[in-house]
């Protein structure tokens with residue numbers, strides 16, 4: 390069996406990186422993960438890091454990214470924010486991983502029943518922003534809600550998808566990523582996580 394981590398290499402292709410991530414998700418879904426998270430694995434990866442992908446996902450406790458992709462230490466870089474919302478720190482982190490570590494794949498992973506998306510829909514319906522830095526999350530997700538339409542009966546589910554696509558689009562246009570994306574050296578793709586089955590499905594670009 391090809392094990393995620395063995396084939397990772399800085400400068401690999403986006404296609405190979407995506408295939409490796411999705412293979413890990415299939416191992417997870419089938420109940421046959423191969424990576425333990427003990428100190429032996431930590432020690433084995435304690436040299437220079439050569440991750441092959443960066444995954445940007447939500448903070449939701451039901452979506453632990455290394456677990457759902459069956460990845461071990463040193464394999465992927467993970468960034469998690471509420472509703473995978475971008476800010477300068479997140480974008481700078483992705484620019485670092487892609488630019489300095491040579492990672493060829495950025496995966497943006499949304500999930501159903503996302504609390505950040507729900508809070509944004511509520512804020513737009515009531516006209517009351519939550520305050521504090523939560524406003525940043527709401528402001529960043531609000532355009533996706535508006536594109537879907539607050540009156541749509543499936544506004545929550547559709548906004549999750551729309552927001553992933555918007556995040557992917559923003560990252561593809563990023564100042565330090567755009568050239569590599571255009572040249573095909575780096576791919577930015579979107580996906581959705583199914584809370585019940587554990588499956589990750591890729592979103593077609595739109």
Ligand SMILES: [Zn+2]
Pocket residue numbers: 447448449471472473500502503504505506
């Ligand atoms: Zn969420």
